[in-house]
Amino acid sequence: MENFSLLHPTNSNASYRTLNKEALNDLSVDYICDALTKEQYERNSIKQLLINITDDEEVIKYRCDVFEDFLRFPKLRDDLSALLVKLNDLREIERFQKDTEASSLWQLVNRLREMDGYVDCITRIKNTLETIEVKSQGLLELKKNVQSIYNDSGFPKLKKDIIDTLAKAQKLKSITLGVNLDDLLRPKSVGVISLNDKEFTDSGILKRFMKFTNRDSELHHGNDVSGFLSFHPSNPSTSQFGLGQFVVGAQQDVNHTMNSSLTGADPMSDALKNVVTDILRRTVNDIKSMLNRYVNVNGYSFVSLMPEIIFYIRFAELCDKMKKKNLPLCKAEVLPKEDRNCCLRDVYNLKLGIKSANGENLDIVTNDIDFNNDRRIYILTGPNRGGKTTITQAVGLAFLLAQNGIYVPATQMKFSPCDSIFTHFPADENDTVDLGRLGEESKRLAEIFSSASRYSLLLLNESLATTNVAEGLYIARDVVKSMRYLGTRAIFNTHMHDLARNLDEVNTTVKGDSKIESLVTGVENGQRSFKVFIAPPQGVSYAKDIAEKYGVTFDKIKKQIDRQRIAAPGSGR
Structure with missing residues (x-):
């Protein structure tokens, strides 16, 4: 049990990368953790697990299967939720045992409490896992471990010794x-x-x-x-x-x-x-001598599982709430990392799913996104408040959830894991005092390219949106070329429509295997549809649709003026 984890196979050599503070903020990680639980300890535990991601395919598959069992069996969650109370007691006892100033009396009492709690934990987990048909490697291994401990550690005798000792003490x-x-x-x-x-x-x-x-x-x-x-x-x-x-x-x-x-x-x-x-x-x-007969009995290994159990339970509870709102969710299918592909169908932003699950009346629009040999970099343009930021963030959250094994807000996700997620959203004004906004954003972009690889996911949101469009466009074009040369997957949403023009020229002149494509957010009958589709940048087309809808074209205004003049002769030319 010492090296066992529900987050990775035993003896896994997977490497992990921690998302930087910009990615934490831009992906609203704190918002998600707050939605999962109100307990500070749980929020901190979930956050630490969530933001340390690996692109190891076996680890991700392992987590996906474990989470699926947690989602499939409410009884598993209910029983383990009750067990969390016991595990929390063991965690507190472990802390106290490290206190060298603790009196012998306290050491005895806490040792007895620890042993009793451990026996209870093993028994509860064993009974739970024997009554449900878990399929994941992680939970099957946990089941095997607790059965072995229960059968090989003399639990009946241990329980009797604890009872007898406590009876004497009392x-x-x-x-x-x-x-x-x-x-x-x-x-x-x-x-x-x-x-x-x-x-x-x-x-x-x-x-x-x-x-x-x-x-x-x-x-x-x-x-x-x-x-x-x-x-x-x-x-x-x-x-x-x-x-x-x-x-x-x-x-x-x-x-x-x-x-x-x-x-x-x-x-x-x-x-x-x-x-x-x-x-x-x-x-x-004297009493410790009795307890030392059970030298292989140690509850601390189960204390280490506490954050992992909380992680899976809280996300499963959220998924249940979203399912009750008929929101699509799916288990991600892991593709080889080397492919750098992704197929997302009907994806939507997890934050919208959380709001809907909490009772807000929302009309959630879903979209399809693909990363493959035909297109790996998107220049996303469209009207303000047309959903560009929402879909950009949605893709990042889909990767984050999938690589943690959590069901994704979509009907389908097949993906090659990324080694990290880098974001470049508008900076706080307080962070731009020294360098100016253009300087600060350029500095952050340089830092991203110093760390990113062809396996990374880059999400740029209105980057380089300075008051001087020419300056921003100049740097943005080099950024896009750099992403192609690097070979990364990326979404660059921007109001600089010229950035999305003449992409064939960039794809031809810059060496790389990440093709750049223009993606736009749609407008139907003058209304934002929040749908995205592959097409050239719309330019002034959206403004034209809005003008037509509200009657502010020259032709319509001229007709209105002419009607007024006819109705009131002599009122002026």
Whole structure:
């Protein structure tokens, strides 16, 4: 179990790359994590797993199959959700075990809790996996592991030992102590007389002590304490846990704890602590010896699975909500990385799916996108607010989800994994103070090309959209040529329609195997359709459609003016 993971096959040598902060922001990763859970620990765990991606085909297939089992079996999710509470306890216990200052008593209690929690976790997982027909390699291996642990680790005997030990511990309710005093009535040594199965019933020890000092006749002769029934109150923070065996007779010298020769210092507490700790340590060691018979039993491996289980459960819950809204979702089919291909059918933006699942009334438009030998780089043009950013982000999220094994918002996705996703969206104005917007955007583009490869996915959104179109267009053309030469997959959405013209010339003159294609967002009857299709840039065609729809063409305005003049003669030329 030590090296087992639900995220990759055992002994996998896959490499991972972490998305940069720009990609995290441009793909709205925080928005997605917030939609999955309100628990901060869970959000952080999911985010860390989501943003570290691999292009290893076997790892991605492994994850896709595991997630499919989580999605297919609500019972699996329900049972493991209940198990998360136990796993969280084990995680907290693991943290405490690292505290070297923890008392022996606490170490014992937490060891027993850990062992009991571990047995319960193994039993629950075993029972769950034996009642459902999981198919993924990951969950079948987990099932085999827990069955082996359950059958080979003596669980029935272990459970009985834990129960017996806890039963002994719960019997201890109080400790009877004997304190030796010097001539000045200062405590010089202390010992434990007995460990008792009843709590203290009288807290009047100070009153009795004062009576003893004032009335000689009530001073007890000798050291036989069998007749005393009064005890100092037990420490409420420890009495509830108790110990195992009974130990008597231990004694601790307290002279070295004195801080004052006469008054002021009270060494009693330290002395008692030292004595009790010493006794408890021996008691704990005896019990630990019993537990050490199960040296191969360790719950920490299951604690490490906690973030992975949360990851799959929360995404499966989201997919269920989206399915109830009749939104398409599909398991991605992994193609060879070397092909650098992708076939997306009816893809839509995950953010829109989340909003719809949460009750917003949206008319979600889906689209088809292909990356292959005929086209790997798209120059996407169209009207403002026509869906260019939405579809650009949708493609990036589809890759991100697929490479994490999560179902994709589409009816079909066949894809070659990318080694990383690089984004170039408009920068915050605060980030452009030193270099200016054009300088800052150029700097970020240079950084992308220094890290990207032919297996990367590049998403550019209104990049180089400066007030001086000529400057932006000049740099943008070189960026497009560079993407072709690199051989990457990319979408460059822009309002610079001239960038999408004469692409045949670029494809011919620049060496590379990523062909550039013009993609446009559509307009129907003057309305944005949010559909994309391969076509030359529309240029002024959208403005013409809008002008026709609202009657702001010269011909229509002229007719309106002429009608007004006829209706009101003499009103002017």
